[in-house]
Amino acid sequence: xxxxxxxxxxxxxxxxxxxxxxxxxxxxxxxxxxxxxxxxxxxxxxxxxxxxxxxxxxxxxxxxxxxxxxxxxxxxxxxxxxxxxxxxxxxxxxxxxxxxxxxxxxxxxxxxxxxxxxxxxxxxxxxxxxxxxxxxxxxxxxxxxxxxxxxxxxxxxxxxxxxxxxxxxxxxxxxxxxxxxxxxxxxxxxxxxxxxxxxxxxxxxxxxxxxxxxxxxxxxxxxxxxxxxxxxxxxxxxxxxxxxxxxxxxxxxxxxxxxxxxxxxxxxxxxxxxxxxxxxxxxxxxxxxxxxxxxxxxxxxxxxxxxxxxxxxxxxxxxxxxxxxxxxxxxxxxxxxxxxxxxxxxxxxxxxxxxxxxxxxxxxxxxxxxxxxxxxxxxxxxxxxxxxxxxxxxxxxxxxxxxxxxxxxxxxxxxxxxxxxxxxxxxxx
Numbered sequence: 001x002x003x004x005x006x007x008x009x010x011x012x013x014x015x016x017x018x019x020x021x022x023x024x025x026x027x028x029x030x031x032x033x034x035x036x037x038x039x040x041x042x043x044x045x046x047x048x049x050x051x052x053x054x055x056x057x058x059x060x061x062x063x064x065x066x067x068x069x070x071x072x073x074x075x076x077x078x079x080x081x082x083x084x085x086x087x088x089x090x091x092x093x094x095x096x097x098x099x100x101x102x103x104x105x106x107x108x109x110x111x112x113x114x115x116x117x118x119x120x121x122x123x124x125x126x127x128x129x130x131x132x133x134x135x136x137x138x139x140x141x142x143x144x145x146x147x148x149x150x151x152x153x154x155x156x157x158x159x160x161x162x163x164x165x166x167x168x169x170x171x172x173x174x175x176x177x178x179x180x181x182x183x184x185x186x187x188x189x190x191x192x193x194x195x196x197x198x199x200x201x202x203x204x205x206x207x208x209x210x211x212x213x214x215x216x217x218x219x220x221x222x223x224x225x226x227x228x229x230x231x232x233x234x235x236x237x238x239x240x241x242x243x244x245x246x247x248x249x250x251x252x253x254x255x256x257x258x259x260x261x262x263x264x265x266x267x268x269x270x271x272x273x274x275x276x277x278x279x280x281x282x283x284x285x286x287x288x289x290x291x292x293x294x295x296x297x298x299x300x301x302x303x304x305x306x307x308x309x310x311x312x313x314x315x316x317x318x319x320x321x322x323x324x325x326x327x328x329x330x331x332x333x334x335x336x337x338x339x340x341x342x343x344x345x346x347x348x349x350x351x352x353x354x355x356x357x358x359x360x361x362x363x364x365x366x367x368x369x370x371x372x373x374x375x376x377x378x379x380x381x382x383x384x385x386x387x388x389x390x391x392x393x394x395x396x397x398x399x400x401x402x403x404x405x406x407x408x409x410x411x412x413x414x415x416x417x418x419x420x421x422x423x424x425x426x427x428x429x
Contacts, residue, residue, distance in 0.1 A: 029356035032328065033363070043324045044364035046317025047404075051368025051397040052375065053310040058303070058393030059376045063385045065299040079123075079258045080157060080287070083107065083115075083248040083265065087284025104282045105273060106245040109233070112151070115248065118268035121261035124251040126153035129236050129244050135229070137190040137201055145186060146228045147203065149236020157251040163187075165197045165212030168232055176234035180208040183228035184216040203229070204239055218384070262287060307396075314397075317364065318404035325357050325412035332416075346417040353416050357409025358402050365401035369394060 033040045085107050086100045109127055116125040129149040135142045154160070155167035163184065172179050180201065187196050200207045208231060217225035231239075233246070252261035266285060273282055339349065369389075376387040 026355055026359070028352060029359045032332075032356055033360060039324065040360065040363075043320055044317075044360065044367065046320045047314065047361050047364030047401055048317075048368040048371055050310070050314030050317045051365045051401050052372040053313050054307065054397045054400070055369060055372035055389055055393050056375050056387075057306050057310050058396075059372070059387040059389045060379075060385075061299050061303045061306070062390050062393075063376075063380075063387035066388065067385045068299075079252040079255060079261075081250050081252075081258075081262050081265070082286045083250070083269065084284050084286070085245040087286050100284065103280070104284070106243075107248060107283065109246060111269060111272060112246070112248050114272045115250065115265050115268045118271070119250065119261060119264040121253055121257040121264050122250050123253045124153040124157050125265075126151040126157050126249040126251075127233055127246045128154060128249060129233055129240070129246050131236075131240050133203065133229075135186065135190075135201070135203070140190055142186060142189045142227065144227060145183075147236070147240075148228065148230050149233035149240070150230050151233055153251075154230075154249060157249045161215040163213045163215040164195075165210070167212055168230065173232040173234055176232060176238055178206065178208050178235060179211045179231065181212040181214060181230040182210055183214050183226040185224060185227040186229060187213045201229075203231070206239055208235075258287070314400055314404055317401075318361070318408040321357060321361055321405060322408035322412060324360075325353065325409050326415070328356075329353070329412050329416045349417040350413045353413035354406055354409045357413070358405040361401045361405025361408070362398070364405075365398045368397065368401070 085104045086097065112125055112127040116122070119125060127150070131147045133145050133147045135145050150168065152168045152170040152173050160167055162181075164187075165181070167181055168179065171177075180203070182196065182201065186201075190196070190201065191199060196210050196213060199210050201210055202208070214226070214228065214230075219225060248265075250261060250265050252258040262285065266281065269283060270281065275282065373389060376389055379385070380387050
């Protein structure tokens with residue numbers, strides 16, 4: 001029984017001794033760092049800046065992605081797809097664009113009616129035509145207003161929110177009535193401090209009665225979404241002409257029928273255009289999900305290029321740490337010689353300096369995170385882009401900074417572990 005107890009107590013003793021050694025090494029590393037606070041801080045500046053750079057870049061990319069996706073979703077609505085004469089959700093070469101421009105047919109309102117009859121998974125189908133127009137009213141000018149001729153269904157398709165009044169009604173579109181809905185920029189420019197509903201606004205000399213004001217949608221990268229004017233697509237055709245190709249819009253009944261709705265619309269339009277099996281579509285199709293996927297791909301490519309560049313600053317910081325650790329080995333030659341003289345093994349000396357180096361860079365990583373957090377908070381408070389520090393970039397920066405600390409400490413630690421105790425003591429004496 002005694003032998004069994006002894007057999008079980010030996011690993012326990014070894015474990016306790018190992019734990020005591022690591023705790024002692026950690027204590028010595030902390031004492032060494034705090035004994036030279038200024039030197040340690042100056043050493044860590046490279047690591048702090050490197051970690052902060054990685055985290056801030058990651059937060060910027062993540063925030064940019066969220067910002068663009070949110071703006072696209074808010075602008076287009078959910079479960080929404082579009083069909084245009086020439087369009088693409090992804091990147092298109094100039095040659096492909098020219099090919100589509102020559103091949104594709106002009107889309108008409110009759111195409112919308114055809115899709116509306118055959119798209120069983122569509123909740124709504126609409127059409128839109130656009131133009132840019134400078135507006136004048138009571139001596140005031142507003143430049144570059146986006147004038148959109150739309151069907152009444154576009155209010156539901158794009159999930160429009162009205163600040164005042166209402167959106168266009170179906171009978172107003174059917175009878176080409178002289179009515180319009182204005183954006184918030186138009187309201188603030190021409191009707192500030194008074195009710196615009198029922199007022200008249202001229203478009204190319206044609207008086208339009210205002211029936212609604214769309215709620216503010218904000219801007220993206222300095223481009224406002226509120227300098228808009230909506231009027232019935234039939235009225236738009238009377239003012240601007242009907243030869244322009246329309247853009248068709250569809251709204252699926254739900255997320256689960258989104259792709260079937262796109263397939264229904266595509267098959268219906270191919271049928272109307274009498275395209276044979278195997279022939280390319282003579283129209284372009286865009287949906288919100290593909291746009292969001294394109295944004296994800298774009299920001300992902302940015303991250304792949306920029307993140308390795310920012311990691312270079314961490315490598316530079318690691319070189320500085322290695323230099324300081326070499327200085328530390330030189331300063332503590334007597335201590336190392338004394339410890340080896342009383343029985344410390346090479347492995348223990350090696351591990352002690354590796355712990356100190358890793359702790360130094362790990363501390364720099366934490367300070368870098370705090371610095372990055374302050375930067376992202378400031379940017380989020382002063383810009384519309386919501387910068388978010390993600391767990392992935394936190395883990396990456398801390399892992400890389402600690403790893404660099406270990407790698408930077410290998411050579412100084414090996415040099416310290418190889419010191420001959422007699423020579424080390426003699427050098428000091």
